[in-house]
Amino acid sequence: MTLSNSAPPAATGAVSGFIHRHFRHFNSAVVVDAAQGWTRHLDNGGRMLVTLAGAMSTAELGISLAEMIRQGKVHAISCTGANLEEDVFNLVAHDHYERVPNYRELSAADEQALLERHMNRVTDTCIPEMEAMRRIEAVVLQEWMAADARGERLFPHEFMYRILRSGALESSYQIDPRDSWLLAAAEADLPMFVPGWEDSTLGNMYAGHCISGDVKNVHTVRTGIEYMISLADWYQETAPDASIGFFQIGGGIAGDFPICVVPMLHQDLQRPEVPLWGYFCQISDSTTSYGSYSGAVPNEKITWGKLGVDTPRYVIESDASIVAPLVFACVLGW
Known part of the structure; x- marks a missing residue:
């Protein structure tokens, strides 16, 4: 193996130019490789599914992800x-969020004090319960109850799309709406899958309103198995005409759920003609470990019928809140 002394291909923007110039080896080089692989995938007519775990919305990934959606880089x-x-909490309550730069030094008493102020901490950032969570609850509850009364059933993201498109929240926006990835997704009517939605603040609120009787039919919000069926439909409609890539941010159910759609179609439905995922990249700081969903290297996915021997595969071992915007910048040419 030989190393080239020539510079990587020129990039158009200041950020991507810096990355191409300086990110040449080891883990940094994979950032460039993955971004270039994404671009090649799209140039060859491919599509890209992005998975979001962790607290990427509170990390304001929407600043770059929204533009990726608008420019057709995410499908x-x-x-x-x-x-x-x-993402919606941030859209309507950004001015009320508080940063806690010394979050590593907080005592249990400090955390209790935040609780008493209704400030829910995510690493160094506190989400204000009243201005964010309860404000959205009031709006979405009306949609849940109205749908319930009509006998209508929608997925969680469809309720959010409906609220954003209605303009009901516009007067409460506290950031540039172009920095909201969910608003960009709603405007593009982007296919979306939200596995395990009940494990969320609004999911807990929904359960509470079902218990209290505000919502009569617990199935008014569609979840779980129906999301997998919807994903299978989308994949089978899309894959024959365009190879589908998989860009995974973090681990957990956001990534584990959708990547299983291919082996389900192959093994459980006996549809071997369905193409495999055509690109794979995972950004994770999880320790590499075979047998671990979040820490397993992509090669292990070959034996599960998720990726093929020739599928371009990348692993970026780093903090996604740092790396994902850099990959997006490269793909966008910023």
Whole structure:
């Protein structure tokens, strides 16, 4: 193996130019490789599904992800219920958020004091319960109850799309709406899958309103198995004409759920003609470990019928809140 002394291909923007110039080896080089692989995938007519775990919405990934959606670089999203709701929380309550730079030094008493102020901490950032969570609850509850009364059933993201499109929240926006990835997704009617939505603030609230009787039919909000069926439909409609890539941010259910759609179609439905995922990249700081969903290297996915021997595969071992915007910048040419 030989190393080239020549510079990587020129990039158009200041950020991507810096990355191409300086990110040449080891883990940094994979950032460039993955971004270039994403671009090649799209140039060859491919599509890209992005998965969002962790607290990427509270990390304000929407600043770059929204533009990726608008420019047609992202074609579907799988995310946790937390990421679905927290983008909207940030949209309407940004000015009330508080940063806690010394969060590593907080005592149990300090955490109790935040609780008493209704400030819910995510690492160094506190989400204000009243201005964010309860404000959205009041709006979405009206949609849940109205749908319930009509006998209508929608997925969690469809309720959020409906609220954003209605303009009901516009007067409460506290950030540039172009920095909201969910608003960009709603405007593009982006296919979305939210596995395990009940494990979220709004999911807990929904359960509470079902218990109290505000919502009569617990199935008014569609979840789980129906999301997998919807994903299978989308994949089978899309894959024959365009290879589908998989860009995974973090681990957990946001990534584990959608990647299983291919082996389900192959093994459980006996549809071997369905193409495998055509690109795979995972950003994770999880320790590499065979047998671990979040820490397993992509090669292990070959034996499960998720990826093929020739599938471009990348692992970026780093903090996604740092790396994901850099990959997006490269793909966007910023």
